[in-house]
Amino acid sequence: xxxxxxxxxxxxxxxxxxxxxxxxxxxxxxxxxxxxxxxxxxxxxxxxxxxxxxxxxxxxxxxxxxxxxxxxxxxxxxxxxxxxxxxxxxxxxxxxxxxxxxxxxxxxxxxxxxx
Amino acid sequence: xxxxxxxxxxxxxxxxxxxxxxxxxxxxxxxxxxxxxxxxxxxxxxxxxxxxxxxxxxxxxxxxxxxxxxxxxxxxxxxxxxxxxxxxxxxxxxxxxxxxxxxxxxxxxx
Numbered sequence: 470x471x472x473x474x475x476x477x478x479x480x481x482x483x484x485x486x487x488x489x490x491x492x493x494x495x496x497x498x499x500x501x502x503x504x505x506x507x508x509x510x511x512x513x514x515x516x517x518x519x520x521x522x523x524x525x526x527x528x529x530x531x532x533x534x535x536x537x538x539x540x541x542x543x544x545x546x547x548x549x550x551x552x553x554x555x556x557x558x559x560x561x562x563x564x565x566x567x568x569x570x571x572x573x574x575x576x577x578x579x580x581x582x583x584x
Numbered sequence: 585x586x587x588x589x590x591x592x593x594x595x596x597x598x599x600x601x602x603x604x605x606x607x608x609x610x611x612x613x614x615x616x617x618x619x620x621x622x623x624x625x626x627x628x629x630x631x632x633x634x635x636x637x638x639x640x641x642x643x644x645x646x647x648x649x650x651x652x653x654x655x656x657x658x659x660x661x662x663x664x665x666x667x668x669x670x671x672x673x674x675x676x677x678x679x680x681x682x683x684x685x686x687x688x689x690x691x692x693x694x
Contacts (some may be wrong), residue, residue: 473626501680511682512672513627535590562626564682571615572677 472496475576482553482583489549490565490579496526498543499565503573504536507560519546553583590673590685598693603660605688607652607673613644614678616649618658621670630658630671663692 472495482488492502501520505513517538521527525538535557537549546565550557560580564573589608597603607616615625615634619627633640633649633656640647660667670689674682 475626503681512686513682515681515683518681561623564627566680571680572617572629572632573680573682574629575619577626579625580624 471567471574473499473562473563473564473574473576474577477579478577479580480561480582484554485552486581487549488549488553488581489547490563492546492548492565492576494544494565494567494574496581497565497567499546500543500568501566502540502546503564503566504538504548505564506560507562509560513562516548516575529535531536553581555583557577557581558583590671590688592688593686594689594691596691596693597663599665600665601690601691603659603663603667605671605690606655606657607685608655609673609675609683609685610654611675611677613651613675615676616647616656617674617676617682618645618647618656619672619674621672623669627672643656660690663681663690665692665694668692 472486474493476491507513516531517525517527519538519540521540523542527533540546561576562578564575617632618630621627629649631642633647644661649656670687671688673685
């Protein structure tokens with residue numbers, strides 16, 4: 470139980486285009502989903518917190534107009550990287566929280582490469 | 585923001601040996617969690633220890649928490665090659681937002 474999937478697992482796009490990444494909780498309803506980014510050999514940095522039916526809360530320094538988050542249902546959150554640039558190339562990971570648990574279940578990540 | 589510092593940054597041990605890694609943090613917490621990440625993959629939750637707990641066990645894992653020193657340790661006993669991974673501590677102040685440490689890369693040699 471408690472499986473989180475991400476799609477796509479990797480994507481290559483050209484500079485200036487937009488990319489959408491999906492995060493789904495497969496066997497539970499996620500009250501909250503989180504989006505992180507991770508640069509090579511570095512730790513995870515929280516980008517934003519997403520609650521179903523409400524606007525995402527972004528961490529300081531994260532551009533909300535660049536990283537659009539939509540939490541359309543209790544099992545799906547999407548992250549759209551708009552007008553992507555090479556510096557947006559990174560590993561994007563989502564996680565989901567189930568009910569009142571403090572434990573988060575992580576997706577397998579999406580590797581984005583912007584050329 | 586990242587508030588955890590982990591040491592060592594890297595650890596290489598022989599199969600069967602124990603691996604110990606430490607995590608320090610700066611602010612008060614509700615709980616501290618340890619995760620494992622295999623190269624290029626997502627994170628796997630290992631163990632959660634609450635701020636009012638001092639020690640917790642799960643299989644070959646032992647976690648301690650010292651809130652007075654704002655530090656935690658993760659011990660993996662009788663290591664196996666499959667334990668090769670990066671290990672991260674993450675603190676939660678009670679708002680469910682995780683702040684991750686820099687991670688310890690563990691290599692277990694056969």
